[in-house]
Amino acid sequence: MPITSVTKDHEALTMTVVADFAAPLKRLWDAYADPRQIEQFWGPPTYPAKFTRHDMVAGGRTDYVMTGPNGEKSPGHWDFLLVEAPHRFEVEDGFSNEDGTDNTDMPSMRMTFEFEATDGGSRLTTVTHFGTADQLEQLLAMGMEKGMTLAMGQIDDVLADLASFAVGRATNADVLSDTQIRVSRVIRGTVDQVWQAHHDPELMKRWMLGPDGWTMPICEVPVNVGDAYRFGWAPEDGSDGAFGFDGELLESNPPHREVTTEHMTDTDYPSTTNEMTLTAVDGGTLLSLVITYPNAEVRDMVLATGMTDGMETSYARLEADVLASA
Structure with a gap:
């Protein structure tokens, strides 16, 4: 004790x-x-x-x-x-x-x-x-x-229990409630660097791509609370399959926290609310993303897509291609 x-x-x-x-x-x-x-x-x-x-x-x-x-x-x-x-x-x-x-x-x-x-x-x-x-x-x-x-x-x-929380552990999603999950990863970089990487369009286009073979031709970042944003991805080889997300910036407290809505562009899918928090920890910055879905069915459907695998690929690219050279 x-x-x-x-x-x-x-x-x-x-x-x-x-x-x-x-x-x-x-x-x-x-x-x-x-x-x-x-x-x-x-x-x-x-x-x-x-x-x-x-x-x-x-x-x-x-x-x-x-x-x-x-x-x-x-x-x-x-x-x-x-x-x-x-x-x-x-x-x-x-x-x-x-x-x-x-x-x-x-x-x-x-x-x-x-x-x-x-x-x-x-x-x-x-x-x-x-x-x-x-x-x-x-x-x-x-x-x-x-x-x-x-x-x-x-x-x-x-x-x-160092292993469960240390830098180097892959992106993980924890279920918080029937409508919420928390996505977490420690990123090797300072809070300011990680915040900048999420708000500079030229940096975002280098790492926020998910699996290899994609580009990000649309990256319209909100600046002030109330601003709209729009992100869009397309296959690198020019084939069909482009998709995107849009939403609104609800809260912002740089470089620690922001809250946005997120909706898949040109669909009638329901929106989510995304709360990102950045915290300095040993080895880097803990990124916590709490996502609120309209119900448990939508939550489970999104988790089943392998969302965290794509996010892990992006965060690993952020460390290797953006922050390592900063």
Whole structure:
């Protein structure tokens, strides 16, 4: 058990949890920065979590849902107040409604996470600040201390699992819900480089091609929220088979996050919503793409096309042909 102490201060309205780990400081930080990893331990074993959003920058937000043994849902969120990688971040932690909006009927808490190197590895000090004595008692009575203890007891296993999250692992898709998947890959390059590669038309035409044998003659990139975009591909040999996608830029926070719609051009196929987040991790930049489909049938149909294989070919080309020469 990594937790070495839990201290409740009823006068200061705080609860402080100290945990020590054998892993290096940066490895521990990455476990909290990477949604694939933090969802392995943020919820207790009987209430595992799925993170549908995790943009770990000041002003960013995290949305997650913990699911109980009988299917009961407990959604929550973080609003990031401060991020100083890899030493400290601070959030406003709260409960959410089923539609993802803040549940203002329940208390929120300010939480600080302090990371430091130690002789044996690293230490995490988590301080939860409650608004009132009644809130402190209410949340403790709900099992907050026990829940944190059980959840953090899972971190060692995540820290030891380097292969599942390391640079060099192929593009992977995780099912988050009936309508959402998260596509993930660590790309060898900085956050700024990866963002630029997704927004410079000349760079995009070099790597965003899927399997060999394709060109990208249409690459109209949106600049401002509300702008439309259009991408189109055609076979290199001039044969039939051209296709494309169009959509709208809904949100943009360079170089960390953007949200777009996506629709296959000249079809009546339903649109998706795509949320791309870029996070600095050991070895490069973690690209997380959360795609929301209209229903599970469309989600499964798209996954069955081998979508991630084509994306992996493109990302490998991005590393080898674009970022390696940057």
